[in-house]
Every structure is written in C-alpha cells, then in structure tokens.
Amino acid sequence: MRSHASFLNSAEAARRLGISPKALRLYERHGLITPDRTAAGWRTYGPDEIKRAGAVVALRSLGVSLAEAATILNGDGTVLDRVLAARQAALEKQASTLAATVARVHYARSELAHGRMPSLAELNDVPPPAPPWLSVDLPWPWNGERFDLFDIGAVNYVVGPLGSGKTRLAHAIAKSLDGAKFVGLDRAVGGYAQARMDADGGLRRRVDAVLENLAAEGVPQTVALVALVAAFEDREPGAVVIDMVEQDLNRRSQLALRGLLRRRKADAPPLFLLTRSNVILELATITPSETVIFCPANHSLPMQVVPRPGAPGYEALATCLAPPEVRARTEGMIAWMPGASQPGASVTGAAG
CATH class of the missing domain: 3.40.50.300 (P-loop containing nucleotide triphosphate hydrolases)
Incomplete structure (x- = not known):
C-alpha cells in the first residue's frame, strides 16, 4: 500500500524539481515520465517519477534534447557520451570566442585609460588570452x-x-x-x-x-x-x-x-x-x-x-x-x- 504523503501534485513536484508544471506535462507528452492519477483525475508524482524527472532536468541542463533524454533513460548510454562530446565542443568554441572578445575589450579599456581610441586593426591584432595560470x-x-x-x-x-x-x-x-x-x-x-x-x-x-x-x-x-x-x-x-x-x-x-x-x-x-x-x-x-x-x-x-x-x-x-x-x-x-x-x-x- 503506497503512502499518499510521498506523492506530490503537479505544483509541488515542479517546485521540488525547480521547473514549471508546464515542463512536467511536456516530459509526460514525450513519454519521459508517467504520473499516477487520483480518483478525481489529478496527476500525482511518486518517488520513482520524481527521481526520473530529476534525471531529465539534469540531462536538459547539459543541453540534451527530450528525444535524446528518452533514449538515454531507456538504457542507451552511448547516446549520452556522443551528445555530451558535441555539447562540449560547441561550448568550448563559444568560450574561446568569448575569451577573445574579453581580451579585446580589456585592451580597448586600457588604451582609453591612456587617452587613446584603439583602431579596428589594433583590436583585431589583440592575441587571444593564454590558458589559465x-x-x-x-x-x-x-x-x-x-x-x-x-x-x-x-x-x-x-x-x-x-x-x-x-x-x-x-x-x-x-x-x-x-x-x-x-x-x-x-x-x-x-x-x-x-x-x-x-x-x-x-x-x-x-x-x-x-x-x-x-x-x-x-x-x-x-x-x-x-x-x-x-x-x-x-x-x-x-x-x-x-x-x-x-x-x-x-x-x-x-x-x-x-x-x-x-x-x-x-x-x-x-x-x-x-x-x-x-x-x-x-x-x-x-x-x-x-x-x-x-x-x-x-x-x-x-x-x-x-x-x-x-x-x-x-x-x-x-x-x-x-x-x-x-x-x-x-x-x-x-x-x-x-x-x-x-x-x-x-x-x-x-x-x-
């Protein structure tokens, strides 16, 4: 016999997971979770569904799509490694671009502090930052x-x-x-x-x-x-x-x-x-x-x-x-x- 105290309604489950009730319904439509229903037809989420939904939230924070999350949660771990490798490559490229922009901004501010406006050619010649010391x-x-x-x-x-x-x-x-x-x-x-x-x-x-x-x-x-x-x-x-x-x-x-x-x-x-x-x-x-x-x-x-x-x-x-x-x-x-x-x-x- 299950304990009703361990089951949460949509609002409580969403608050526990740090997402919106709309996101929970989206997970359900994609077959990622299957909440129980009360006698009145209201969705209710037990410990197992909360745990599974939490895994979905964690995967989404890594840039994993809902379709990919479904495959991963159904046991295909190779998908996760492939998706994360692609995600890492994209993020590292973004980080490199951002770091180069920060370096140019730093150079421009340094020049302005000395009363000079740097030219576009000078900004383009600013070397990318070195790796962290x-x-x-x-x-x-x-x-x-x-x-x-x-x-x-x-x-x-x-x-x-x-x-x-x-x-x-x-x-x-x-x-x-x-x-x-x-x-x-x-x-x-x-x-x-x-x-x-x-x-x-x-x-x-x-x-x-x-x-x-x-x-x-x-x-x-x-x-x-x-x-x-x-x-x-x-x-x-x-x-x-x-x-x-x-x-x-x-x-x-x-x-x-x-x-x-x-x-x-x-x-x-x-x-x-x-x-x-x-x-x-x-x-x-x-x-x-x-x-x-x-x-x-x-x-x-x-x-x-x-x-x-x-x-x-x-x-x-x-x-x-x-x-x-x-x-x-x-x-x-x-x-x-x-x-x-x-x-x-x-x-x-x-x-x-």
Missing part, C-alpha cells in the same frame, strides 16, 4: 566548482570576510601548484623558520640581513616576523601561500612587512597572502605586480578584483579590510556561520 577544483563551500586564475603577480592577496572560505581556497591553491608551501598560523610556534634556515645557510644570511635593517628602523623582532621574513626570502622553486599574514604583528611590523613586499623581486617565487589588514593591503597604493583575489561572503565563486573604486567587487573588498587595532579587537569573531551539519564549520578567524 592556475585552475582549481574548489572545496566546500563551493563543492567542486572550477576557479581559473589568469593573472598572478609577485604578490597575490586573498581577501574575504570570516567564513567566506578563503583559507580553504588558499589550501586548494597550494595543493594545485607544484612545489608550493603553505605557511599556517602555527608558524610562530612550530619552528618553521628555524628548520628552513638550519637547512639553508643562504636563507639564514638573507633573513639576518633583513632583520638587521628592520631593527635599525625600530621594528621589534618577534617569532612571527622572523617566520614571515624567512617565507619571503625563501628561494626554493614554488609559490608560498601564507595564512593571515598580519597574525601577531603590530602596526609597525605590518608597515615594515609592506615595505618588504614592495621591494620583492619579480623573479622571486610568487606569494599568496591571506589578509584583512588595510596596512598590508593598501588599495590606494597597490602596484601592477600585485593582484587581489576576493572571496564573497555569499560563497559565490572567488573573483579577481581590480583595486579601483567602481570596479566589480571593489566595495565589498574594501569593507573587509581594517586597521590592525580593529583586526586585533575582532580576532576570531564571526557574524554568521554555516549550520553545524556543514563540514569544517568554525567560529574562529583561522577558518577563513
């Missing part, structure tokens, strides 16, 4: 969505409010790059700097030279500062990813660190720095060798933000940055957190 399958809370990073600088900042997933993004970046090193919040107590300098005499000499100059400027030498200087001066191949770079640093130390970043050589391994300090990341003075990656609070995909008022994402980015005094006062505080059932939920600043 980095492609990452993002972890929770993005659940496997792809993030492509086309431009990186000598220094790359990763910014976002607490709970936005920026630490998880940083870990994913470090795992995706050959030879990359992740420097976590335990750097001040975990012996990170000492171990690296013991293994590399050249690194120790560079660190000692930097620390001597900073001491002459009145910058206090702390374990946290030494660890960061060691990470900055490391010349081993591979990017260096550093969690919350301002951790345990006062304003004077952060200003000194900012000066080191500005003097960083272009051929040094790239740095990825998580930060929410407006001393470390001063938007008004950012250089062309620096890029900014922003993780929105609503868990939309991370985005590269042009540090210019009015640019997409700029205002949200600016509101994430605060002076060292505010950052110290609000350390570990979070205004919103995912439900306890979500993996990795945390109320601390270290969760990113």
Whole structure:
C-alpha cells in the first residue's frame, strides 16, 4: 500500500524539481515520465517519477534534447557520451570566442585609460588570452566548482570576510601548484623558520640581513616576523601561500612587512597572502605586480578584483579590510556561520 504523503501534485513536484508544471506535462507528452492519477483525475508524482524527472532536468541542463533524454533513460548510454562530446565542443568554441572578445575589450579599456581610441586593426591584432595560470577544483563551500586564475603577480592577496572560505581556497591553491608551501598560523610556534634556515645557510644570511635593517628602523623582532621574513626570502622553486599574514604583528611590523613586499623581486617565487589588514593591503597604493583575489561572503565563486573604486567587487573588498587595532579587537569573531551539519564549520578567524 503506497503512502499518499510521498506523492506530490503537479505544483509541488515542479517546485521540488525547480521547473514549471508546464515542463512536467511536456516530459509526460514525450513519454519521459508517467504520473499516477487520483480518483478525481489529478496527476500525482511518486518517488520513482520524481527521481526520473530529476534525471531529465539534469540531462536538459547539459543541453540534451527530450528525444535524446528518452533514449538515454531507456538504457542507451552511448547516446549520452556522443551528445555530451558535441555539447562540449560547441561550448568550448563559444568560450574561446568569448575569451577573445574579453581580451579585446580589456585592451580597448586600457588604451582609453591612456587617452587613446584603439583602431579596428589594433583590436583585431589583440592575441587571444593564454590558458589559465592556475585552475582549481574548489572545496566546500563551493563543492567542486572550477576557479581559473589568469593573472598572478609577485604578490597575490586573498581577501574575504570570516567564513567566506578563503583559507580553504588558499589550501586548494597550494595543493594545485607544484612545489608550493603553505605557511599556517602555527608558524610562530612550530619552528618553521628555524628548520628552513638550519637547512639553508643562504636563507639564514638573507633573513639576518633583513632583520638587521628592520631593527635599525625600530621594528621589534618577534617569532612571527622572523617566520614571515624567512617565507619571503625563501628561494626554493614554488609559490608560498601564507595564512593571515598580519597574525601577531603590530602596526609597525605590518608597515615594515609592506615595505618588504614592495621591494620583492619579480623573479622571486610568487606569494599568496591571506589578509584583512588595510596596512598590508593598501588599495590606494597597490602596484601592477600585485593582484587581489576576493572571496564573497555569499560563497559565490572567488573573483579577481581590480583595486579601483567602481570596479566589480571593489566595495565589498574594501569593507573587509581594517586597521590592525580593529583586526586585533575582532580576532576570531564571526557574524554568521554555516549550520553545524556543514563540514569544517568554525567560529574562529583561522577558518577563513
């Protein structure tokens, strides 16, 4: 005996599937689903039909026609591979065309910023964009969505409010790059700097030279500062990813660190720095060798933000940055957190 509670009417089924009741009737006319009928003649959808209709919705989202969906659901899996191969080829062609157009628009805006109107010949000569410098399958809370990073600088900042997933993004970046090193919040107590300098005499000499100059400027030498200087001066191949770079640093130390970043050589391994300090990341003075990656609070995909008022994402980015005094006062505080059932939920600043 079936449970009527598990059967849905047309409106409920459509709402469950995220489609319209009209789409459900279309699926029925094509023989894709066969709803039951009540004694009064109303359509009713049980678990099996909801599952089958959900498969149709998924196939349609991939560009599969209703006729092709019927063949696939009746057991011919070879049709799905053939259809998806054609769909992929068409989408890649569209993506290539769109990327080339974006490159021309970017060039035109750059020329306009310098007071020039580019000619049609110049626009036609703009080369297509290179493949992404980095492609990452993002972890929770993005659940496997792809993030492509086309431009990186000598220094790359990763910014976002607490709970936005920026630490998880940083870990994913470090795992995706050959030879990359992740420097976590335990750097001040975990012996990170000492171990690296013991293994590399050249690194120790560079660190000692930097620390001597900073001491002459009145910058206090702390374990946290030494660890960061060691990470900055490391010349081993591979990017260096550093969690919350301002951790345990006062304003004077952060200003000194900012000066080191500005003097960083272009051929040094790239740095990825998580930060929410407006001393470390001063938007008004950012250089062309620096890029900014922003993780929105609503868990939309991370985005590269042009540090210019009015640019997409700029205002949200600016509101994430605060002076060292505010950052110290609000350390570990979070205004919103995912439900306890979500993996990795945390109320601390270290969760990113």
